[in-house]
Amino acid sequence: MTGPDRRLAVLGGLATLSACAGQTSKSFPGVSPAGFSPADWPPKLAPIRAHRDRLFDITVCLRPFRAAGPRMDTETIGDALVIHNYGHGGSGWSLSWGSAALALEKAMSKSPKSIAVIGCGALGLAAATTALRAGLDVTIYCKDLVQQARSSRASGLWTPDSRIAMTKDAAPGFAQTWERMARISWKTYRDYLGLPGNPIEFRDRYMLSDGGPGGGEGNQGFAEYSHSIEDLTPRSVALPAKATPFPVAFVRRTSTLQFNVHDWGHQLLSDIRAMGGKIVMREFHSPAEFGQLPEKVVINCTGYGARALMGDNSIIPVRGQIGWLIPQPEVTYGVYYNDVSIVSRSDGIVVQALEGGDLKGFNNDHEVPERAESEDAVDVIEKLYSRFGT
Numbered sequence: 204m205t206g207p208d209r210r211l212a213v214l215g216g217l218a219t220l221s222a223c224a225g226q227t228s229k230s231f232p233g234v235s236p237a238g239f240s241p242a243d244w245p246p247k248l249a250p251i252r253a254h255r256d257r258l259f260d261i262t263v264c265l266r267p268f269r270a271a272g273p274r275m276d277t278e279t280i281g282d283a284l285v286i287h288n289y290g291h292g293g294s295g296w297s298l299s300w301g302s303a304a305l306a307l308e309k310a311m312s313k314s315p316k317s318i319a320v321i322g323c324g325a326l327g328l329a330a331a332t333t334a335l336r337a338g339l340d341v342t343i344y345c346k347d348l349v350q351q352a353r354s355s356r357a358s359g360l361w362t363p364d365s366r367i368a369m370t371k372d373a374a375p376g377f378a379q380t381w382e383r384m385a386r387i388s389w390k391t392y393r394d395y396l397g398l399p400g401n402p403i404e405f406r407d408r409y410m411l412s413d414g415g416p417g418g419g420e421g422n423q424g425f426a427e428y429s430h431s432i433e434d435l436t437p438r439s440v441a442l443p444a445k446a447t448p449f450p451v452a453f454v455r456r457t458s459t460l461q462f463n464v465h466d467w468g469h470q471l472l473s474d475i476r477a478m479g480g481k482i483v484m485r486e487f488h489s490p491a492e493f494g495q496l497p498e499k500v501v502i503n504c505t506g507y508g509a510r511a512l513m514g515d516n517s518i519i520p521v522r523g524q525i526g527w528l529i530p531q532p533e534v535t536y537g538v539y540y541n542d543v544s545i546v547s548r549s550d551g552i553v554v555q556a557l558e559g560g561d562l563k564g565f566n567n568d569h570e571v572p573e574r575a576e577s578e579d580a581v582d583v584i585e586k587l588y589s590r591f592g593t
């Protein structure tokens with residue numbers, strides 16, 4: 204079990220699944236176990252049509268992981284103040300607003316009228332939006348717009364401490380910085396709930412297990428900070444046996460923030476243009492070029508691209524692959540089962556194989572899709588749904 208979903212499962216207490224499920228099946232219905240009342244009884248769930256021939260795309264993304272945590276320091280290049288804002292591992296969308304707020308604080312030390320943002324992925328879009336909201340003139344310079352950037356190939360869940368640092372290598376004070384970023388991001392995403400098209404929404408996720416304690420691979424040395432924001436996020440509950448149509452022994456449900464990334468990217472780009480932000484398509488070949496820009500304050504949001512551009516070998520690629528099943532608007536929930544994660548989004552049903560823990564894909568920069576990996580994951584889900592409702 205890895206990354207976003209291992210974290211969700213652990214947050215959801217999958218490690219204690221068997222114990223909890225045994226308890227709730229005895230005590231429900233009639234008595235409401237703590238955190239679960241009859242009002243929480245699951246709604247009717249539509250089945251997922253998981254078949255290999257419904258895979259319409261397979262994509263690969265490289266998480267920009269740094270053992271110390273994201274690079275957020277500043278340096279002077281030429282006569283420009285450069286604020287680095289890259290290396291957010293598996294948490295880039297989740298932390299984007301908080302990281303942008305911290306970057307802008309540093310930018311404001313120069314009281315600029317205009318700034319440059321390099322990059323148009325999750326981090327660049329949030330930095331540009333935050334700067335525009337503060338009344339600055341903003342120009343985004345990038346090689347790819349968000350639709351082509353690696354950010355567009357993310358699963359789209361609130362996973363603020365997925366592969367964000369190594370416990371033993373995290374920079375001093377990073378846990379506090381992380382908490383600040385996570386809290387600002389959570390609050391900002393709140394502003395975008397309920398918009399037409401639902402780019403940001405809450406969805407239920409069902410963690411399924413045939414038996415055994417679960418708990419996956421442990422944290423494998425990756426830093427875990429979610430406990431410090433437990434007050435923000437809904438708790439998971441063990442559901443009683445037969446409360447859902449899933450043909451498994453143990454089910455836990457949690458509600459999580461979901462980013463419908465394609466909608467979301469369009470929304471952010473439109474907002475940026477509407478606020479007067481400019482976009483210039485440009486590739487940089489050396490950091491010295493930052494110093495030649497007309498803007499004298501630059502926020503560097505180049506993600507994994509920073510490895511080559513900045514010569515920053517502290518960025519380690521963590522490969523992740525998604526198989527895309529044809530969207531099913533009637534499927535309004537996500538699933539985690541046998542190390543396969545499903546996220547039902549408006550732009551497709553995300554199928555991700557996650558066996559092997561957070562280290563799956565670690566130091567692997569192979570960006571070519573491996574079809575067999577996605578087909579095998581679809582098979583796991585197809586088998587689950589062949590017994591659905593029985």
Ligand SMILES: Cc1cc2nc3c(=O)[nH]c(=O)nc-3n(C[C@H](O)[C@H](O)[C@H](O)COP(=O)(O)OP(=O)(O)OC[C@H]3O[C@@H](n4cnc5c(N)ncnc54)[C@H](O)[C@@H]3O)c2cc1C
Nearest residue numbers: 295296297322323324326347354358359360487506508523
């Ligand atoms: C399979 C998978 C699932 C994930 N799921 C989630 C999730 O559910 N939730 C979550 O929060 N995170 C998730 N992530 C992590 C998230 O995708 C990354 O943290 C995030 O995309 C990083 O965004 P970024 O803006 O830093 O980088 P990018 O998206 O790579 O954007 C970088 C930008 O910089 C530009 N650029 C780079 N180099 C240059 C250059 N030399 N010149 C000009 N422009 C340049 C690029 O064109 C691009 O516009 C996932 C990652 C993977 C692999």
